[in-house]
Amino acid sequence: MAIIVQKYGGTSVANADKIKRVAARVARTKDQGNKVVVVVSALGQTTDELVALAHQVAKEPSGREFDMLVSTGEQVSIALLAMALHDIGYDAISFTGSQVGIVTDSSHTRARIISADRKRMMRELDKDRVVIVAGFQGVSEGQEITTLGRGGSDTTAVALATVLPADVCEIYTDVDGVFTADPRIVPNARKMPAVSYDEMLELASAGAKVLHLRAVELAKNYDVKLHVRSSFTEEEGTVVVAETQEMERVMIGGVSLDKEEAKLSLAGVPDVPGIAAKLFTALADCGINVDMIVQSVGEDGLNTISFTVTKSDLRLALQITEKVGAELGAKRVESDPGIAKVSAVGAGMRSHSGVAAKMFRALGDAGINIHMISTSEIKLSCVVDESRAEEAVQVVHEAFKLGTLTVEGTAE
């Protein structure tokens, strides 16, 4: 008898009718002879509404009280889903993160899971019950309610799948799976039947929002099979597993787009050791996450350091960079919020040469200027003008023939 963890996001449980549909789907999985653990997010826009309320009563809500507040959203969902299952004749029981022993550190609003207790879940599964667990939340060792940050329900699902252990962790969402590119931008984008953890990680960090980054990391570390699929169809989605020999045949798996970053440059600084360390330590101390970093030395022997941050961090990052720049005697500091990052991701990149050249040529032929380039083992990212972003995704997708590529040797 297989154990299946299913995670349903907020859009899948947005109202009573949708909750009933989720209940029917859970029931079918149960009828197929599986033990089922369900993780749910808060109903539709609930979390946003609670956050808005918090900001109406306080300028800076404390982390502890924020978690006390927003964790109620998932508690509503689990109770309603349990009721809906009872109503169609299935035994089910709901648990808060605390009740099912999801222990986290005490970093409110962005806690990390330390451990999860399988005993209570197994006891209920052995009674032939569906177990429903609130996503996104846990309890600290000091018995405080904590939350895992946006997208944390994915992480909850993978953590539970790890400790049970489950045969598969199904992530239900409003899209059919992981695509070679956003179908709204590239109409002939294809759903990928399978991707590796590493590709999924690069896709997630490159702006594909289908899976939460930490959830993929956790799944990779504990080898949890993920299945990203639509809650509105019965079709197979995309399986995320460890890399296989067959997968390597695919050079590029997908093209992703991230428009949420802005670019900063510190230009004309002396080429001496410690400059980058000084700048990025100052940024890290203020909690600013830096994504891409490019450094180059000009003919004048002066350095230019360019990097990207989230648009919402731009103003603060600019202040810090100007301050550090002044101390270092930099010639100028520039910022540009009007950029986008286009990334090609594929495990096959390792064994195929010429990938970068092909991508640069595709962009160049379209007259799209590349401002920054960054590479990892299986990802190649180019920063381009935001106004040309969609076109850039299209030409790169076309250059690698992703719309027509047949994936050999995968699950489908």
Next chain:
Amino acid sequence: MAIIVQKYGGTSVANADKIKRVAARVARTKDQGNKVVVVVSALGQTTDELVALAHQVAKEPSGREFDMLVSTGEQVSIALLAMALHDIGYDAISFTGSQVGIVTDSSHTRARIISADRKRMMRELDKDRVVIVAGFQGVSEGQEITTLGRGGSDTTAVALATVLPADVCEIYTDVDGVFTADPRIVPNARKMPAVSYDEMLELASAGAKVLHLRAVELAKNYDVKLHVRSSFTEEEGTVVVAETQEMERVMIGGVSLDKEEAKLSLAGVPDVPGIAAKLFTALADCGINVDMIVQSVGEDGLNTISFTVTKSDLRLALQITEKVGAELGAKRVESDPGIAKVSAVGAGMRSHSGVAAKMFRALGDAGINIHMISTSEIKLSCVVDESRAEEAVQVVHEAFKLGTLTVEGTAE
């Protein structure tokens, strides 16, 4: 340094602005040199909305999941109030019922408090913090979330006032205190500066909704001083305390109205022992609370038993009564949802004769027919046609001159 428990109902915390106003009021109480514990209900209509959602997904929501669901309402309130206090510079910390050790029995949706733990509250009060506790909820010994039933936040407040112990338990509401009658019905109704626990109990059970019955019982048992007052003014409200010598001078304290009951009659049953027991055992077994009971023997030697139940229980009560009636060979069973109960309450009734006569005369003079009469030591209730209910309250209020009566020797 006094310890004060303040309870704010749902209308007092209906939105962000009202929550800020409550925060300001709590802050003033703190500034006056008190240790403050605040109990809050769910925001405005939240509980009703959650209950409606439950009924959209299931015909009969289970008690456990119902409590899991509706307990979120109070959790939202406590977090928001804590944030609002932080925002105006006051240290505060919120707790769920479970976190502050409010242990109940396991009767979901109508749990009774077994114990409350003062240690956690005292530790926080000693740190000079305002302690905010979710009303209406607790945790069973099996670690399940429970709720106390409608109005349960009053009970939470009194329970906390008992264990602390607090000097006073202030119940904030949208009216100025306890009145001699509903001011919407009797324009010259007066606010009573003080009433005894017993009078408050009779008023509450007679339909005055200002305080939850169980809360008054608990306050009486542990001698907790209650102060019912408005959250919108600084005026003193009504103090509920043990009966004093001075209070006895008031013959009738107030007139209350209850339109939520329906009347049933089992007519023409033989006058033999065990009839009433059989009927009311059958009703109790189905969880139906019976309020007034009147039995009379007619000239034919046959019995008529009349009683009242909550309107929502009428249909079930009628089925049971018809079944029992058939077994007993009763001549007929009648039901009437169109009734109302008018009650005069006052500790002075004990020592004053002629109270009943005066009430009956007032109703008779107005041409209002009395269907049932029931008396207790300090209460006199008459069932009348629902269509004449408001007029009945007015004439009884007038008969006892409650609009002009001066209360001697009380707090004000």
